[in-house]
Amino acid sequence: MLAFESVHFRYGDQTAGLADCSLHFEAGSRNALLGANGSGKTTLLLHAAGLLRPEAGRLMLDGVPLDYSRAGLHALRRRVGLVFQNPDNQLFGATIAEDVSFGPLNLGLDAPTVEARVHAALAVVGLSALAGAPVNQLSFGQKKRVCIAGVLAMQPDLLLLDEPMAGLDPAMQAEMQALLERLSAAGVSIVLATHDIDFAYAWADALHVLAAGRCIASFPASALPAHTARLQAAGQPLPGVLRLETALSARGIAVPPLRSLDALITHLSPSSGPSNRATGDGRPQENP
């Protein structure tokens, strides 16, 4: 759907942004961008949204180079939505419904359609009951959800999220993950930047590892065990589930490749049945 071809960008103060960065996002896929601070994740998202323009290289949307004219950017932003890391940098409206209506009204839609979209977007993020509430009274997590609703109301094909889990407590993170599941199930392509390797491994279809502005690896999340060296080269830790599986294997306990600790715990729990709790030699375990 969206491809970066040898994209190069430096900021005005000559700070490196992206360096010969190439990767692509498939339509309908779930993508996680991994990398240390300053690795270029946000810069990449800003390029994908047309807010930054490459100095060299190019971006292709459905096989067509991005058009940076005013009309071209409008066309791009009808299809691509970006949720910023800090919700206070994104929210304009005094109330939730007002803010969510901002984008659809700019699409030139009539009031009943805008109203319907606002209701639908707020329902997706679970904030219908707070539609008339003032933005300033919301929690950080709720503000993030309003930001997502504001973008969803424009019905983008590709949703970009910059650190959606940052600053959220575990309960809010679970809510956010459930929301991302719902969006993905609805067919929205998602690209998110994150430092949470456990979440990325469990959730994403594809992982893209950035270091110093370069995309040093792109691979299916299921293939992560084969790319641990690249992940570590980018200063990223290995997912906890992978480390646990390795430790269990070293003790002779064979487990199938699972992508979350929850799944592994469920697999190892007594209620999951003796066949799932087999050792490397097939013997059931009393206390896994």
Place this chain on the structure above:
Amino acid sequence: MWIEALAQRSPWRTVCPFAKAGFALTAGGLAFAGTAPLRVLSVAGVLSLLSVWGAGTPWRAYGRVAAPGLAFLLLSSLTLLVSVQTDAMGALHLIWLPEGGLRLAELGARALAALAALLFLVLSTPLPDLLGMLRRLRVPASLLDLMVLCYRMLFVFAAAWRAVRTAQQARLGGVSLRARWRGLQLITASLAVQVWLRAQALERAAAMRLGEGRLRFLLPVYPTARRDRLLAFAASLALVVMIGWGA
């Protein structure tokens, strides 16, 4: 922000703002047209009672909100009782003006009623609803955009101010007058940079949602607007009759 919080909690928050504004305007008009201070004061009394009993503002909170306005009124009204004159030697003298008492009563009562009318409206109507009303009244868009951004940023920067202030105090920033003064300078400098960065970020965010001109929002809908307006009209009429204007 305190007034806003009270308005958000008001049971009359969902009442159509046009109805509340119409009633407040009528009451303000009555006060302006009235000459008998007691009658004008009774308008102020009715509005205050409505703000407390109807709009659900606690008495103490109402007093705190009204206090700055009342203090200003008191100070400015008292100046009507005195005059400054110079004698032949050029020395300044304060002259007592007994005739200023009546003028003080008239103006003071009117100002009190106007203050009560304003408080009635803002304590029962959050600013977003007032902005929606102003949009329907076709107030210039650039003015409304400015008001919306100021409203949003007021809370954002108040939070930033509190955060920086707390961080300073945690490092003994308020230990002396000199330290407090320096802390104030640093906060101001920090917020000045933040204003600039926020402006850039908001511009980007607006561009992402195709907003390159005026800020457009869906206007709030009040299902009981018709009933509210009728009630406000009836209440306004009752107020006119009660105060006995023209009697």
